[in-house]
Amino acid sequence: MPKLYGYLACPRSRMALVAASEKGIDCSLQAVASWDGLDKFPIFSKLHPFQKVPVLDHGGLRITEALAILMYIETAFEGPPLVPEEPLALARMWEIISATTSYAWSPWVQALAINRIIRPISGEGADEAAIAAYLPEMCRVAEVIGGYLAAREEAFDLADIVVAGALKYVTETPEWEEIARSAPVLETWWNRTRLRPSIAAHMPNTDLKKRSNEYFARHMET
Ligand SMILES: N[C@@H](CCC(=O)N[C@@H](CS)C(=O)NCC(=O)O)C(=O)O
Missing domain, CATH: 1.20.1050.10 (Glutathione S-transferase Yfyf (Class Pi); Chain A, domain 2)
Incomplete structure (x- = not known):
């Protein structure tokens, strides 16, 4: 199953988690910064050539750039389509x-x-x-x-x-x-x-720091 490097306050990390949730994929969030992104962990600078997140890891294959990640989630996995055909x-x-x-x-x-x-x-x-x-x-x-x-x-x-x-x-x-x-x-x-449900679960209110911590406890890899 894929793993997402990012942090919870990052809107683009949230988008990838919502897309994965819509597809029914169990995608864990590997935090590479504090929940608000202000404290970056050492791994942060090693993931992306421009030192950004999110980065998706699928079986050791890494994909950068939020829109590329969304399209990968859409096309690499089964589940309800998130891109129209027409x-x-x-x-x-x-x-x-x-x-x-x-x-x-x-x-x-x-x-x-x-x-x-x-x-x-x-x-x-x-x-x-x-x-x-x-x-x-x-x-x-x-x-x-x-x-x-x-x-x-x-x-x-x-x-x-x-x-x-x-x-x-x-x-x-x-x-x-x-x-x-x-x-x-x-x-x-x-x-x-x-x-x-996907939005409510992966875009929690920022002002409720406690809820964000609970979110981490539920969805992050330990
Ligand atoms: N073009 C990139 C932009 C990524 C980006 O700016 N991510 C923000 C978080 S949402 C980030 O890594 N910020 C940390 C920093 O700029 O130091 C994408 O679409 O993924």
Whole structure:
């Protein structure tokens, strides 16, 4: 069975674990940093040529880059498909994934999640100026991506997993109220998607450190 090197607060590690869970694969998380990623263990720098995670290990074969890992999980294992066959649906899936990694990552993850969630864990204050400057873009991206997701009705594929990974922290911040107001369609999608067992299990609330520790106890290799 595959093993994922990563850490729990890393959205991309979470995406891989969600995909594995959807396929019914027992994929353990091998933590290579503290749960929030701030303390990197020595092995961290040896896994990836650019010192990043996640890295998937399957029988000694290592795969880097989150999207490559998602596609490997999809194609190397049996289980419900996470990629549509129909050409337009496939193009829509990649459209959403590309838009999320290209346009949502800076405002949602770098400007908001890092500032509101990760920095305070290490005792640093949030860069309020950066959050305020990016807020209009956070909302605009949410509107566009919400529209893309809604246009596919209730399909579930890799696009949902990538958006959920990027959005999860956003929904834990005070700014989510304003973002959701400007993107009600995305909020509706999230309220449905967060209840999916794979998402609920592998994207626990960050502010509940205790729950994260319980998660490690259940899912990590010892
Ligand atoms: N292009 C890479 C990016 C990987 C990445 O930036 N991972 C973050 C965690 S989600 C990381 O390793 N951060 C540690 C660091 O930058 O030192 C991918 O898609 O997998």
